[in-house]
Amino acid sequence: MSDRAALCSDFLSQAGWGDATRAPLAGDASARRYERLSLGDRTAVLMDAPADQGQDVRPFVRIAALLSAQGLSAPDVLAQDADAGFLLLEDLGDALFARLIEKDPARETGLYRAAAETLVALRKMPVPEDLPVFTPKHMAQMIEPAFDWFAKPLGRPVETADQQALFTVFETVLDQTIGETFAFCLRDCHAENLLWLPDRTGLARVGLLDFQDAVAAHPAYDMVSLLQDARRDLSPALEPEIIAHYVSLTGDDPHAFRCAYSAIGAQRHLRILGVFGRLSLHFGKPHYIDFVPRVWQHLMTCLGTPGLEDLRAAVLQVVPEPMALDRLRSHAEA
Structure with a gap:
């Protein structure tokens, strides 16, 4: 038994789950690992987040408590060993x-409306002062992975001067569209991190997962994550319908919200292209390449928004269209 496995067994024994049957659950893009535990008629979920791989469970515990205090459905923490x-x-x-x-496509609209209503509740939460803040400047700098892990492997290295020029254009656009508007954002709010809990009522029917990286960002950030999903295609009319439902509840100016949504979407998708490239090439997870065409299409949709013409030109000047994905796959599988 490895040292890590022994630590885990000790933790489960101390928590009263040492005799539980353990089965792996699907993980995420991080080094975290999950298992479902079964003990008689009870079940629980084990999160294994090794600190020596850059993981820290304390943000999860803290954010879960904040969400639960607002009546939202984050998992209760039954036991913890933060150091381990x-x-x-x-x-x-x-x-x-x-x-x-x-299983049932007819449920899509209702589920996404419920998710949007949850995001309305989130933006009303007090924003903890120590959450990372997604300012326009910070968000502009966050696109950097796209240069080394997407453009370069596709045969178009980006000079430092061109990188800085794109940073500047992005920061200017984000200054104009999102400014200093910040709310509590989950950051990775999409259909594989949301659960339907029909036995609960109201907002508690939407279960929340993978929120340890919560940030202070413009409210449109989570809407982009929800509606321009890297992993699945939404029904064509659903995106505008859910945005309209959301702004009807918040009182946002629809045009201003859509401009912010598109600018944030462009930033987010460009960054994700770099993140997926890194996961494929550096961490040996080539299946992320399969998501690249969808993310690219989302990027082009956002950049096609009136008013973002200069940003579109600046992006396309340095970032190649992903035509040679076999090149990425060959590098990832080497």
């Missing part, structure tokens, strides 16, 4: 939005 990097969590089940919609 283990959490025992309430099992919210397997009814992920993505799975439910795949």
Whole structure:
């Protein structure tokens, strides 16, 4: 038994789950690992987040408590060893939005409306002062992975001067569209991180996962994450319908919100192209390449928004269209 496995066994024994049956659950893009534990008629979820791989469970515990205090459905923390990097969590089940919609596409609109209503509640939450803040300048700098892990592997290295020029254009556009408007954002709010809990009522029917990286950002950030999903295509009319529902509840100016949404979307998708390239090439996860065409299409949709012509020109000047994905796959599988 490895040292890590022994630590885990000790943690589960101390929590009263040492005799539980353990089965792996799907993970995410991080080094975290998840298992479902079964003990008699009880279940729970183990999060294994090793600190020596850059993981820290304390933000999860803290954000879960903040969400639960607002009546939202984050998993209860049943036991924890923050130093070792283990959490025992309430099992919210397997009814992920993505799975439910795949089985019954007619449920898509209702589930996404419920998700949008949850985001309305989130933006009303007090924003903790120590959350990372996604300012226009910071967000502009966050596109950097696209240069080394997307453009360069596709045969178009980006000179430092061109990188700085694109940073400047992005920062200017974000200054104009999002300014200093910040709200509590989950950051990775999409159909594989949302669960339907029909036995609960109101906003609590939407279960929340993978929120440890929550930030202070413009409210449109989570809407982009929700509606321009890298992993699945939405029904064509759903995106504008859910945005309209959201702004009807918030009182936002629809045009201003859509401009902010498109600018944030362009930033987010460009960054994700770099992140997926890095996951494929550096961490040996080539399946992320399969998401690249969808992310690229989202990027082009955002850059096609009136008023973003200069940003579109600046992006296309340095970032290549992903025509040679076999090149990325060959590098990833080497």
